[in-house]
Amino acid sequence: MFPILVTEVMRQNLSTVVGEDSSPVVGKYIVGQKKEQEETELLKLEIDNKVRKELTERGLNKIRDLGRFDLLEQRECKKRLPEALIIGIMKGGTEAFSIFLALNTKVAMSLNTATTMFFTSNYHRGPSWYRDQMMCSTGDQITIEKAPQYMPSASAPLRVYRMNPDMKLIVLVRDPIARAVSHYLQVRIAAPKLA
Ligand SMILES: Nc1ncnc2c1ncn2[C@@H]1O[C@H](COP(=O)(O)OS(=O)(=O)O)[C@@H](OP(=O)(O)O)[C@H]1O
Structure with missing residues (x-):
């Protein structure tokens, strides 16, 4: 008191x-x-x-x-170039698919929403930059990048082939009209003046 x-x-x-x-x-x-x-x-x-x-x-x-790096290091965890690419299609459900795939312990997939765009606008940065953007993976894991921007690119296919002729390509397909509407809405929200 x-x-x-x-x-x-x-x-x-x-x-x-x-x-x-x-x-x-x-x-x-x-x-x-x-x-x-x-x-x-x-x-x-x-x-x-x-x-x-x-x-x-x-x-x-x-x-x-x-995610302790020292523990991962004990399992020889290191960054590796991707062996598979989810190249599309844009608005085909690639985000959800990559999240489901990332749950698999044999998969090392970076869940950053922004893709590296290496084979399109960041090619000049070189392969070691590209590798640095990947998730750390152990020898028994497959590194995958989700990058639907690669599919409509004219320069990406040859660049991908030159880096790894055995690269696995994963494509999700969707009804073209539903896909177009989804894409249109995305552009309209991001840049109302363009749509
Ligand atoms: N599980 C599942 N099954 C079917 N469809 C799904 C699923 N998860 C997300 N979606 C729909 O996928 C659209 C987004 O696609 P993406 O993730 O490929 O978009 S992006 O290209 O990465 O921006 C987006 O479509 P729209 O809603 O028509 O825009 C999501 O709703």
């Missing part, structure tokens, strides 16, 4: 709570109790937030642990 100055206004306000005959002491107690209650609530909130923060940090560390 801490000293509280009970002013006339406060006493009037308190009297509506504890009755006209209440003494300042009773009033003081009630004000103090209310304040203590508020402080307890604040303290509880602070503790809750601390616990929540700690749990979140513990959770994040656990996730970090799962």
Whole structure:
């Protein structure tokens, strides 16, 4: 309990709570109790937030642990050039497909939404740059890149062939009209002036 100055206004306000005959002491107690209650609530909130923060940090560390590079290194994990490309079609469900595929422990697939665009606009960066963009993989995993931008590109096929004539190409197909509508809507949202 801490000293509280009970002013006339406060006493009037308190009297509506504890009755006209209440003494300042009773009033003081009630004000103090209310304040203590508020402080307890604040303290509880602070503790809750601390616990929540700690749990979140513990959770994040656990996730970090799962991808611990030293553990992966023990399994000879390193970045490798892709052996398979999901080349399309754009709006054919490639994103969902790559997420499902990434669940397979034999697959190393980067789930960055932005593709490397190596065989199109980033070819000048060279193969070691391309390799650096890949997920770390162990010897028994296949590295796959999802890049539907490669399919409509005129220069990509020869570049892909030159890098790896055995590259596996994965294509998802979709009803052309539904695909076109999906693509149109994507462009319209991204660049309303173009559509
Ligand atoms: N599981 C499953 N089955 C069928 N279709 C699915 C699935 N998951 C996503 N989608 C639909 O696929 C469209 C997005 O395709 P992409 O992921 O290839 O788009 S992108 O080219 O990577 O931008 C997009 O289509 P639209 O909704 O018509 O735009 C998604 O709804």
